[in-house]
Amino acid sequence: MSIQKKQNIILGAGISGLGAAYTLNKRNEESIIIEKDKTYAGLCGNFSINGFRFDRFVHFSFTSNEQVNQIFRASSPDIYKHIPNPFNIYKNKWIKHPAQNNLFPLSEEEKNLIINDFKKRNPITDKIPDNYEDWLRTQYGNYFAEHFPMAYTRKYWMCEAKELETKWIGNRLYQPSIEEVIEGCKTSDTPITYYSKEMRYPKYGGFKQYLKVLAENQNIIYDESVTSVNAIDKTIKTSKGTVLQYQHLYSSIPLPKLIGMLSPTPPDEIIDASKKLKCTCGYQISVGFKTNRIPPYLWWYIYDEDNIAARVYSPSLKSPDNVPSGCTSLQLEVYCNHGDYSNDELIKKTIQPLIDQQIIFEEDILFIDIRFEDYANVIFDHEIYKNRRIVRDYLNSIGIITIGRFGEWDYLWSDQSLLSGLNI
Ligand SMILES: Cc1cc2nc3c(=O)[nH]c(=O)nc-3n(C[C@H](O)[C@H](O)[C@H](O)COP(=O)(O)OP(=O)(O)OC[C@H]3O[C@@H](n4cnc5c(N)ncnc54)[C@H](O)[C@@H]3O)c2cc1C
Numbered sequence: 001m002s003i004q005k006k007q008n009i010i011l012g013a014g015i016s017g018l019g020a021a022y023t024l025n026k027r028n029e030e031s032i033i034i035e036k037d038k039t040y041a042g043l044c045g046n047f048s049i050n051g052f053r054f055d056r057f058v059h060f061s062f063t064s065n066e067q068v069n070q071i072f073r074a075s076s077p078d079i080y081k082h083i084p085n086p087f088n089i090y091k092n093k094w095i096k097h098p099a100q101n102n103l104f105p106l107s108e109e110e111k112n113l114i115i116n117d118f119k120k121r122n123p124i125t126d127k128i129p130d131n132y133e134d135w136l137r138t139q140y141g142n143y144f145a146e147h148f149p150m151a152y153t154r155k156y157w158m159c160e161a162k163e164l165e166t167k168w169i170g171n172r173l174y175q176p177s178i179e180e181v182i183e184g185c186k187t188s189d190t191p192i193t194y195y196s197k198e199m200r201y202p203k204y205g206g207f208k209q210y211l212k213v214l215a216e217n218q219n220i221i222y223d224e225s226v227t228s229v230n231a232i233d234k235t236i237k238t239s240k241g242t243v244l245q246y247q248h249l250y251s252s253i254p255l256p257k258l259i260g261m262l263s264p265t266p267p268d269e270i271i272d273a274s275k276k277l278k279c280t281c282g283y284q285i286s287v288g289f290k291t292n293r294i295p296p297y298l299w300w301y302i303y304d305e306d307n308i309a310a311r312v313y314s315p316s317l318k319s320p321d322n323v324p325s326g327c328t329s330l331q332l333e334v335y336c337n338h339g340d341y342s343n344d345e346l347i348k349k350t351i352q353p354l355i356d357q358q359i360i361f362e363e364d365i366l367f368i369d370i371r372f373e374d375y376a377n378v379i380f381d382h383e384i385y386k387n388r389r390i391v392r393d394y395l396n397s398i399g400i401i402t403i404g405r406f407g408e409w410d411y412l413w414s415d416q417s418l419l420s421g422l423n424i
Pocket of ligand 1: 015225226403407
């Protein structure tokens, strides 16, 4: 068998792998990307059904990084700039997002319970709690914490809040003053406090369009999975038997997967640490409608636990280019620890409650498509930093650089994943 020699091999043609290849191109270094799918973009990609286009989960750009913005602008000069208007469903009521300072639609009884507990809380001062449940109770008071974010944690993170640490929170959860909470109980006319003021999206081609410039002139082998990496010979082997030798190897594939394909087999403590890295999987339930009778919100969260979907967004509201004329679309996101549900069960526990609540109408539905992603969100349990350091240090020690959301094993948005590749 002949072995081709390559200077740089990149595993995965998602946004981080493309970013790495883009940088190497600029340095006049040759590279080759191996990608298991038939096209590039990874989680930033999309799929089409009967003229409807769906991204792989919600996907907007809200980056403030100028280098990323330049690449995105060059790839997609025509964009929509949406002002975020997310909403929540809680006990069948629509509540503006974030719920904590927009409680107007709730009953007087619940508002009083929330305000009273909010007044009793001990706001975070110098020591930030290292456990998410304590952080939520300290930040919002017990009643709100238990009925909103702690319930949502079970749907989104697939664990109890006390099992999570808190460094990932950053500015992701709004922390209102008591005055804002009280004001939000009196009126629905409150200011937008979502952490991003503008959500950008390509007019044409879905979110993937932002990656166009990155993918131009790249040497990509599609439809071949990397199945083994030999760190001594410096070779990789693919599902189609291709063997390539590298000088430098960059990998964006999930750390536990990469560890499983290494030879020689890593020491037990490395394998143990990689097995302890936790991640949610997710279903995309994509629905095409023949009318425009869908909620007017770009995306919404479902707090009620009788609907197992955690979030819903509308591809047709992101861009009308995502649907045939006169039609609309939604995609529901259901998270899980493994592939836990059958298709029938998923429909019964996500679409059916929305029909029962008259949020969508059965007679408008053209199709329902269900897909599964193995890797959605990295779970920030209390051991994550230790375990990922052990695994990444080991990979570095054998000459493998890991990049991207699942190579850094972090809660990276697309811009951060891109930078992780660009900055190799
Ligand atoms: C639910 C959800 C919502 C999100 N919403 C947003 C958002 O609104 N805005 C935003 O900016 N970001 C968002 N993101 C984050 C964004 O999707 C990621 O940061 C980014 O896509 C990660 O890119 P990556 O290249 O690191 O990984 P990936 O996109 O996972 O790329 C890895 C690539 O490796 C390939 N691969 C895997 N195994 C192998 C193998 N054995 N051989 C060959 N190839 C292989 C995969 O097919 C894939 O193409 C969201 C993510 C999720 C999960």
